[in-house]
Amino acid sequence: MKYLCLVYLEEKILKGFPSDTRRAISDDAMSYCEKLQKAGRLLAASPLHPVETATTVRVREGTISATDGPFAETKEQLGGFLMIDVPDLNDAIRIAAQFPAAKFGSIEVRPMKELGCAD
């Protein structure tokens, strides 16, 4: 089963860390993803640029509107994602729990529907 793990964190908290801590977190995340990939459980993963770069697109009555900012203004922002393929939710929770950002952010684990053009 495929799960999308959405990594939410307060960008302020991340920016508040000393630069070598930030580098260590990023290195840990990279090596963790490599490990998952080697085990055949990671399909894709990426950090995202800060939320100021977000654009939200809607089409209403045929008119496209593209507005500055994220879909929802919340304290924590979507900072990156991991797309994993594991047998069940317990495995997905285990993988999410070991992701470095889980210690200061939150990870939303969403099962992916088995349709569309994903395969």
Added chain:
Amino acid sequence: MGDDVSTGARAKVDEFYRAESRYVLATLIRLLGDFDAAEEALQEAFSVAMEQWPRDGIPANPRAWLVSTGRFKAIDGMRRRARYDASLNELAHHIETTTGDSSEQEDEHIEDDRLRLIFTCCHPALAEEAQIPMTLREVCNLTTEEIARALLTKPATIAQRIVRAKAKIRDARIPYEVPPPSELPERIETVLRVVYLVFNEGYSASFGTSLTRAELSDEAIRLGRLLLQLLPEPEVIGLLALMLLHESRRPARTSATGDLVLLEQQDRSRWNRAQSSEGISLIERALSMKRIGPYTLQATIAAVHAEAPSAAETDWAQIVALYDLLLRVDPSPIVELNRAAAVAIRDGPAKGLALVDELLARGELATYHLAHATRADLCRRLGKNADARTSYERALALAKQGPEQRFLRQRLMELN
């Protein structure tokens, strides 16, 4: 065949349904991988039993017979519906080839399946408001109406929570398993919390007119016994002990007119001694295992009360010491409040009041009616009637339960 025989067999099926249906269901969920399919298969198996047992006699291993019949009926049903949905054929084949039909083999799994069912209903990925109805429905076999009545909610709301929980189990693929040892302590905690919530819902309902809803507490104790049978961990023992010790006071907790009677005023001769002595011997067992958790400590506090002939003859020093220990293991403002009330008896109301005021100043208990009621009581004892009145009024404004409101009103009247 005589009518007596068939009536007897039918009664036997009914009896079996009450005693065994949850075991059969727990195994069918594992075999079929789906709650609704298992529920349907269970009903089918029992209707076949109703037809066959009076005619052919009761099988040697009825539980295994029911599992095997339910499994067969489910596979058969999938094959028939495969005409409209080809994927069902594949599923039927999968179930047929991956699950055995050997009765003996299934019997070995039966206890594990019960545990799997409990851990799944209490999975932390399910909302707490869904964990309780799921447990009461699937593990305890209460109907949606019974659960709604017990939890003072509408049956439609309960039904919806159960439907949503089942959908999440299916769509997010929550596995039907007992967690591995490394995750067990955390997961047991969730299960114990659900059982304790069920108990408390029955012991001191947070809303409504009646102080106790005995059936829910009974269910919680039954669940506690089942868990202990399956998982003899210290905190599982501790929780069962705690529930039994609280339950033992039930006959003395309310007056003939349905009013609340505080621990110190309770007629201790009305306490259920069988329950309290079972609780005490369970604590001894839990303490001997050397891993002491919050449930065991709370049960030990309850045991000190149970062993005291009266409130005055209670070992308050020991109770304060146990609260100190509990605060280290599981700190919470409510434990601090209870400790303050025990200190007030050990060292006098002034000492207790200082602690309660300090606690209230921190704000966490500002909307907890018992914090204000405790403060009011201590002020009353110290002769600070104006302060007592203000706190009783605040407690009354926050209390949601009929008997507690009556109790607080009574105290206010006594002050005037």
